[in-house]
Amino acid sequence: MTEANVAATADERVKQQSSLQKALIRPELGGICGTIIVFALFLIFAGDSGMFSAQGVMNWSTVSAQFMIIAVGACLLMIAGEFDLSVGSMIGFSGMMIAIFTVTLEWPVWQAILATFVMALAIGALNGYIVVRTGLPSFIVTLAFLFILRGFTIYLPQIIERKTIIGGVDRAAEGDWFAALFGGKILTGFFAWMGDAGIIDVFERGSRAGQPVVEGIPMLIVWAIALVIVGHIILTRTQFGNWIFAAGGDAQAARYVGVPVNRVKILMFMFTAFCATVFAACQVMEFGSAGADRGLLKEFEAIIAVVIGGALLTGGYGSVIGAALGALIFGVVQQGLFFAGVESSLFRVFLGVILLFAVILNTYIRRIITGER
Amino acid sequence: MTSTHAPIIQMQGIEKHFGSVIALAGVSVDIYPGECHCLLGDNGAGKSTFIKTMSGVHKPTKGEILFERRPMHFADPRDAISAGIATVYQDLAMIPLMSVSRNFFMGNEPIRRLGPLKLFDHDYANRVTMEEMRKMGINLRGPDQAVGTLSGGERQTVAIARAVHFGAKVLILDEPTSALGVRQTANVLATIDKVRKQGIAVVFITHNVRHALAVGDRFTVLNRGQTLGTAQRGQITPDELQDMMAGGQELVALEDSLGGTV
Numbered sequence: 001m002t003e004a005n006v007a008a009t010a011d012e013r014v015k016q017q018s019s020l021q022k023a024l025i026r027p028e029l030g031g032i033c034g035t036i037i038v039f040a041l042f043l044i045f046a047g048d049s050g051m052f053s054a055q056g057v058m059n060w061s062t063v064s065a066q067f068m069i070i071a072v073g074a075c076l077l078m079i080a081g082e083f084d085l086s087v088g089s090m091i092g093f094s095g096m097m098i099a100i101f102t103v104t105l106e107w108p109v110w111q112a113i114l115a116t117f118v119m120a121l122a123i124g125a126l127n128g129y130i131v132v133r134t135g136l137p138s139f140i141v142t143l144a145f146l147f148i149l150r151g152f153t154i155y156l157p158q159i160i161e162r163k164t165i166i167g168g169v170d171r172a173a174e175g176d177w178f179a180a181l182f183g184g185k186i187l188t189g190f191f192a193w194m195g196d197a198g199i200i201d202v203f204e205r206g207s208r209a210g211q212p213v214v215e216g217i218p219m220l221i222v223w224a225i226a227l228v229i230v231g232h233i234i235l236t237r238t239q240f241g242n243w244i245f246a247a248g249g250d251a252q253a254a255r256y257v258g259v260p261v262n263r264v265k266i267l268m269f270m271f272t273a274f275c276a277t278v279f280a281a282c283q284v285m286e287f288g289s290a291g292a293d294r295g296l297l298k299e300f301e302a303i304i305a306v307v308i309g310g311a312l313l314t315g316g317y318g319s320v321i322g323a324a325l326g327a328l329i330f331g332v333v334q335q336g337l338f339f340a341g342v343e344s345s346l347f348r349v350f351l352g353v354i355l356l357f358a359v360i361l362n363t364y365i366r367r368i369i370t371g372e373r
Numbered sequence: 374m375t376s377t378h379a380p381i382i383q384m385q386g387i388e389k390h391f392g393s394v395i396a397l398a399g400v401s402v403d404i405y406p407g408e409c410h411c412l413l414g415d416n417g418a419g420k421s422t423f424i425k426t427m428s429g430v431h432k433p434t435k436g437e438i439l440f441e442r443r444p445m446h447f448a449d450p451r452d453a454i455s456a457g458i459a460t461v462y463q464d465l466a467m468i469p470l471m472s473v474s475r476n477f478f479m480g481n482e483p484i485r486r487l488g489p490l491k492l493f494d495h496d497y498a499n500r501v502t503m504e505e506m507r508k509m510g511i512n513l514r515g516p517d518q519a520v521g522t523l524s525g526g527e528r529q530t531v532a533i534a535r536a537v538h539f540g541a542k543v544l545i546l547d548e549p550t551s552a553l554g555v556r557q558t559a560n561v562l563a564t565i566d567k568v569r570k571q572g573i574a575v576v577f578i579t580h581n582v583r584h585a586l587a588v589g590d591r592f593t594v595l596n597r598g599q600t601l602g603t604a605q606r607g608q609i610t611p612d613e614l615q616d617m618m619a620g621g622q623e624l625v626a627l628e629d630s631l632g633g634t635v
Contacts, residue, residue, distance in 0.1 A: 237492045239482035246479050249468035256462055257480035257535075258451040316470045369470065369519045 025368055027310030027318050030361045031325030034308060034354065038329050038336070046340035054200040054214045056339065064331025065224035066279060067305050068324050072224075072231040073275030074302035075323035077268040079235065081248030081315030082131060082138035084124075084272045087302055089149035091295025094120050094280035096153045099166035099290035102173070109169070110178030117277050123149070124273025128266030146299065154292040170288025182223075182278070183285025185216030220282040224324075227275065231320040244268065248315025304351060305330055308358040312366060329354070379442065381406050381574050382427065382458070382543055387436035389422050396422040398598040399436070404543060409565055409575040411585040413618050414595035420578050423595065424545050427576070428460040429453030454480075459536035460545040463552065467528045469521030473513055474502035476520050477535050505534045509564060526557025530564050537568055544568060545576045550584050562588050582614045594618055 042051060050056045070087055077084055094116050101112030127145055131138045157166050173179035195202040195212025203209050235241040246254035247264045254261050276295070284290050308326035311318025334347050380403040389397040397419050404410050414420045425431045427438065429447030438445045440456055447453045450460070467476050478498045485494035499516035506513050509530050511523075520528060529549045536544050546565070550558045565588050569575050579585050585592060586606075593603045594617040601617050 237495075239484060239491070239493055242475055242479060242482050242493060245471050245475065246468055249470050253462070253468055254479065256450055256460060258454050259480045312470070316468065366470070369521055 025365060027365070028322040028325060029310060029365065030358050031309045031319075031322040031329070034329045034358075035325050035332075038332050042332060042336040042340065046336055049339040049341070051336060051339035054212075056335075058214045060331045060335035061221055062218060062331075063335050064328045065218075065221040066282075067301060067327035067330045068224040069220070069227055069275050069279045069282075070272075070298055070302040071305040071309070071323040071327040072227045072320055073272035074299075075306040075309065075311055075318055075320050076231055076235060076244060077272045078303070078306050078311050078313070079248045079315060079318040080244045080265050080268040081251060082128075082265055082268065083142060083303065084127065084269060085139065085142040085299045086127065086145035086149055087272060087276045088295040088298035088300075089146045089153065090120060090123070090273055090276035091280045091283070091298055092153040092290075092292060093123075093149040094277040095284045095290040095294050096157060096166070096292065098281060098284050099169050100156060100160060103166050103168045104160050106172075109173045109176040113178060113182070113281055116281070117274070120273040120277040121270045124270035125266055127273070128269030131269070132262040132265050157290075157292060164292040165289055167289035169284055169290065173285060173288075179285055180219070182219055182281040184219050186219065186222060188216035191216050218282075218286070220286070223278050223282065224327075227278070228320055228324045235320055240264070245316055248317075250316070301330065301351075304355050307362070308354060310358075310362060310365070312362060313359075317366065317369075326358075380404060380439075381441060383437075383439040383442075384423075384427060385437045385439065387423065387426055387438070388434045389419075389426055389431055390434045396598055397426070397433075400595065400598070400600045401436075402593050402600065402603065404574045404576060406542070406574050407569060407572045408590040409569045409577055409588050411589035411592045412576060412578045412595065413580060413582065413585055413592060413614060415580060415618050417597075418595040418618075419598040420580075420595055421547065424460065424547060424576065424578060427453075427543075428458055428545055454539075457540060457542035458545065459539070459541035459543070460547065461529065461532040461536060461549060463548045467520040467523075467532060470519060472517045473506070473520055473523070473531060474498045474516035477502045477505070477531065477538075481539050501538070505538055506531070509534045509567075510560070524557055526553050526560045529553070529557075529561050533561075533564050533568060537571065537573065541573060543574045543576065545578070547578050548580070549577070550579060550581065558584065580618065582611050582618070585614070586611055 051060070070091075074084065074087065097116045097119060098109075098112050101107045101115055102109050105112075107115070123145070127138075127142055130136070130141050134141075154164060157164055170183075173183060191200065191212045191214055194200045195210075201213045203211055203213060235244060243254070243259045243261075243264045246257075246259045247261045251261045276298075279298075280290075280295070283294060305326035306318065306323045307313065308329060309319060309322025309324070311323065330351075333350055334344075337344055337347055337350075382404040384400060384402045384404075387397050387400045388395070400419070400423055402410070402412075402423075412420055412423065422431060426433050429450045429452050432447075438447075440458070445452075445456065447456070453460075468479070471479070474495070475498075478493075478501075483494040483497045483501075484491045485497070486492075502516045503513060511527050511530060520531070523531065529546075533544065533546070533549075549561050549565075553561065562584065565575055565577060569588070569590075577585065577589065590606050591603055592606075592609060592614060594601045594614065596618065604614075
């Protein structure tokens with residue numbers, strides 16, 4: 001009730017924003033800029049290295065799709081105001097459980113995958129339940145699960161099979177339609193036709209002579225695209241999406257108007273676990289084996305992709321499309337450095353640098369949105 | 374003026390204990406439709422506990438809540454909201470990062486069906502938000518403007534408009550003016566007046582006697598978990614209210630040394 005306050009109300013936000021500024025104020029801005037820059041750079045420096053041939057495109061698309069699958073889960077969870085550091089361990093654990101169920105217990109693959117999904121969802125729900133019940137930071141709770149799940153992932157195969165990699169899943173999965181949902185390829189006929197028509201290259205020698213270099217679109221990419229589309233629609237076009245924003249923006253304010261914040265958060269933890277298990281299932285079906293070290297550091301890569309995509313670490317703001325672009329940047333750079341003949345350890349340097357820039361840009365955007373000074 | 378109607382809420386002998394602390398020691402208040410009922414009290418008097426009991430956040434340890442003459446047992450705030458009791462909290466009314474229209478419909482999202490899908494009807498939400506804001510005298514740049522860009526008074530106004538739009542019969546305002554400047558306060562008080570005239574019961578919590586007297590029809594003072602009675606407008610002077618809030622004796626001594634500036 002001072003003079004200063006009166007003055008502040010007198011010049012209330014009547015300032016008009018330019019339409020350019022308005023267009024820039026969206027969570028995906030960082031992701032869009034980054035994607036353009038990254039593609040431009042690699043077109044210039046690695047354009048003739050085969051990176052943009054059919055095989056090359058399939059190569060970095062697959063890697064990007066891996067990042068995308070876990071980024072969608074991490075993105076929605078982060079917008080709901082929580083983290084999950086156990087994503088990487090969950091990938092390892094889920095993969096290992098699929099392998100143990102199929103190889104050791106000799107269950108049909110579809111049953112093994114379904115059982116693993118149920119387990120993963122239960123662990124995700126437990127994560128979420130502990131977080132909302134105790135009010136502890138999700139950072140600590142999921143850090144605990146990072147170690148717990150990784151520990152079991154190493155311990156279980158050692159006591160059961162006396163090794164840390166369980167193979168033979170691919171033999172068991174042959175002819176299982178449910179396994180094909182994760183390890184199969186679609187549009188193989190189309191790619192064969194493109195090979196015959198000379199649109200894409202075909203193998204010239206060896207046992208696969210005459211077959212196209214790219215057989216089809218792996219289910220991994222189909223899952224990634226489907227999850228991005230579903231995640232984006234849920235977040236921006238549904239009631240539940242509004243609840244996700246509200247839960248992360250201010251949980252107490254959301255509770256007061258009747259948003260079931262705890263349910264939203266627990267469901268998001270479960271969704272993150274679901275995404276990690278999709279990743280694990282695709283990986284196990286592709287390699288035919290599960291290893292105790294699978295998924296290491298994936299939680300951080302997911303979080304970085306989400307942050308590059310414009311989400312705020314504090315929750316309440318972000319975009320699934322942005323996170324998907326963040327994942328695309330990741331995949332393109334990781335594989336692009338290889339095509340360009342650059343030492344691959346520089347990828348980590350790049351990660352750190354781009355993370356820093358993304359966070360600074362996000363902070364700036366938030367200030368404009370909320371009118372903070 | 375309003376005592377001819379039936380009360381919409383009757384709080385009867387409400388007690389609330391937190392462990393060994395007695396926050397409310399038997400408070401009875403009747404709220405009538407169309408009145409602005411001011412709940413005054415110093416910090417720690419039990420105002421917040423009392424309204425949280427009314428809005429379903431706390432369950433009373435003892436006592437009864439009659440809503441439209443029927444006993445009510447709210448399990449959580451959602452129950453109270455669906456019964457028509459809306460609460461606007463001082464700094465928790467709105468989420469700054471979300472747009473005005475998303476905030477406005479938070480928890481009550483309009484649904485548009487598209488085949489098997491149930492989608493958030495953004496067109497409807499945006500249209501209604503702009504209309505309601507215009508009625509309350511707030512000119513938005515657009516419905517997608519973030520709440521963070523609004524002033525404190527405007528945020529309170531949006532929250533009040535939201536509660537009214539969703540059919541609140543009782544509107545509880547928890548210190549809506551305590552963090553605001555002079556002009557913003559005037560805007561909020563004017564909004565309270567508009568809402569009261571629509572026949573909605575307003576429960577206005579404040580520790581500022583002048584704000585209370587500006588809009589209040591009746592005044593209830595809480596002190597140390599007990600009510601010191603309810604007074605009609607015109608039956609009580611600002612000084613008497615101030616005295617009751619502070620518990621009488623202590624303030625007399627203080628006021629002498631401060632020269633009557635409190």
